[in-house]
Amino acid sequence: xxxxxxxxxxxxxxxxxxxxxxxHGAPMSTIAETAGVAAGTIYRYFExxxxxxxxxxxxxxxxxxxxxxxxxxxxxPIRERFLHISQSxxxxxxxxxxxxxxxxxxxxxPYGVDCRREKFFGKKDKDIVTELFEEGxxxxxxxxxxxxxxxxxxxxxxxxxxxxxxxxxxxLDDDLIARIIEANWDAIRR
Amino acid sequence: xxxxxxxxxxxxxxxxxxxxxxxHGAPMSTIAETAGVAAGTIYRYFExxxxxxxxxxxxxxxxxxxxxxxxxxxxxPIRERFLHISQSxxxxxxxxxxxxxxxxxxxxxPYGVDCRREKFFGKKDKDIVTELFEEGxxxxxxxxxxxxxxxxxxxxxxxxxxxxxxxxxxxLDDDLIARIIEANWDAIRR
DNA sequence: ATAAATGGAATGACTATTCATTTCTGTCTG
DNA sequence: CAGACAGAAATGAATAGTCATTCCATTTAT
Numbered sequence: 412x413x414x415x416x417x418x419x420x421x422x423x424x425x426x427x428x429x430x431x432x433x434x435h436g437a438p439m440s441t442i443a444e445t446a447g448v449a450a451g452t453i454y455r456y457f458e459x460x461x462x463x464x465x466x467x468x469x470x471x472x473x474x475x476x477x478x479x480x481x482x483x484x485x486x487x488p489i490r491e492r493f494l495h496i497s498q499s500x501x502x503x504x505x506x507x508x509x510x511x512x513x514x515x516x517x518x519x520x521p522y523g524v525d526c527r528r529e530k531f532f533g534k535k536d537k538d539i540v541t542e543l544f545e546e547g548x549x550x551x552x553x554x555x556x557x558x559x560x561x562x563x564x565x566x567x568x569x570x571x572x573x574x575x576x577x578x579x580x581x582x583l584d585d586d587l588i589a590r591i592i593e594a595n596w597d598a599i600r601r
Numbered sequence: 602x603x604x605x606x607x608x609x610x611x612x613x614x615x616x617x618x619x620x621x622x623x624x625h626g627a628p629m630s631t632i633a634e635t636a637g638v639a640a641g642t643i644y645r646y647f648e649x650x651x652x653x654x655x656x657x658x659x660x661x662x663x664x665x666x667x668x669x670x671x672x673x674x675x676x677x678p679i680r681e682r683f684l685h686i687s688q689s690x691x692x693x694x695x696x697x698x699x700x701x702x703x704x705x706x707x708x709x710x711p712y713g714v715d716c717r718r719e720k721f722f723g724k725k726d727k728d729i730v731t732e733l734f735e736e737g738x739x740x741x742x743x744x745x746x747x748x749x750x751x752x753x754x755x756x757x758x759x760x761x762x763x764x765x766x767x768x769x770x771x772x773l774d775d776d777l778i779a780r781i782i783e784a785n786w787d788a789i790r791r
Numbered sequence: 792a793t794a795a796a797t798g799g800a801a802t803g804a805c806t807a808t809t810c811a812t813t814t815c816t817g818t819c820t821g
Numbered sequence: 822c823a824g825a826c827a828g829a830a831a832t833g834a835a836t837a838g839t840c841a842t843t844c845c846a847t848t849t850a851t
Contacts (some may be wrong), residue, residue: 417796433711435625438840449798451843459842519709521623554784557777559765564784568750568759570608575749578714580721587747594744594754598788607831629807639832641809650807 418456420446428465430512434464434520468517471510473586478503489547490596497569497592504573505583511573553599564598608646610636616657620702624654624710656708661700668693670729679737679787686730687759687782694763695773701763721739743789
């Protein structure tokens with residue numbers, strides 16, 4: 412087993428345990444056991460638990476952002492770009508529920524307090540959405556509300572709906588997804 | 602000092618510490634110290650930490666529902682009732698930021714998931730919001746979406762906006778509040 | 792053989808909860 | 822009315838458990 416494999420096993424075990432049980436249901440001993448590795452071994456790959464957790468989060472953030480950026484219809488009409496972002500975000504969250512749960516755990520913990528408002532977007536990521544909103548406002552397509560409010564109207568319900576789906580409170584099929592995105596559009600469009 | 606006073610001191614200390622530092626920044630020893638009480642004393646009033654936390658949450662929930670139900674325009678048009686609920690909820694959250702932060706901590710923890718699950722699967726009598734949505738759908742005023750989705754569209758952005766205000770990212774004045782509620786109405790109305 | 796990697800018991804810090812003891816409070820008695 | 826007394830309330834040191842992290846003997850790879 413290569414060095415990289417073992418590192419991946421640890422990352423995966425930690426992601427899975429934290430997603431399912433929260434940070435406090437994922438002691439290092441259990442992460443080690445799940446990864447098929449001894450407790451001490453984790454510390455050859457990660458400085459400490461914080462480091463391990465941040466490593467997972469930052470790689471997830473990159474992945475999600477690439478997923479959204481892929482085939483992004485740069486230069487196309489506002490609505491088309493809005494649809495693309497909505498669909499690829501939902502697509503990712505539903506395809507990777509464990510990753511989604513992890514991100515939520517992270518955001519709602521001391522680790523994530525600083526970037527709470529930006530949800531899945533760091534500085535560079537925010538630009539594309541900010542850009543979309545500002546351009547939409549200039550074209551009188553999108554309501555003239557502060558950007559954080561537009562973000563709340565846009566992302567809040569999408570994320571909530573995905574969580575409800577993953578927790579089996581509802582079943583999100585393609586039709587329902589389309590109607591949610593439409594309702595979201597109604598909220599932000601003029 | 603009366604028995605009730607001491608119980609209140611403990612509840613208040615726990616609310617404050619948990620709101621500010623999260624559940625894990627609020628050990629029983631610190632709660633006791635903040636309340637000006639010995640650690641063991643807490644256990645004369647609460648079975649354990651879980652019990653204490655749930656007690657705080659459920660009393661907050663009661664308070665919020667009473668605040669919303671006060672002057673509720675029962676029997677008036679859907680939109681009027683929608684406006685009342687939105688306004689009184691925002692009013693409460695902004696007036697009691699510490700309580701708001703506690704509720705957020707609670708909701709985004711294993712406690713909150715259990716609580717939502719109970720509410721979703723075990724609820725018999727409909728709450729005021731469910732009633733509003735169902736009646737609105739019958740009258741073809743509100744979109745025909747599952748109730749959890751309508752809730753997400755309704756509450757998600759309101760709560761996010763209040764958080765942004767409390768964290769000083771935006772300033773919610775009466776005009777902005779009115780426009781947010783309007784955008785929310787656009788999301789759920791047909 | 793040598794160095795790197797690994798295992799897992801040991802360590803020390805921290806926590807919720809308990810319980811033997813003390814303090815308080817109001818009642819009864821002579 | 823003083824003082825004894827019972828039971829409730831409060832205390833906080835002790836307990837039992839958990840967890841992240843370290844250490845070094847052993848194994849594995851080169």
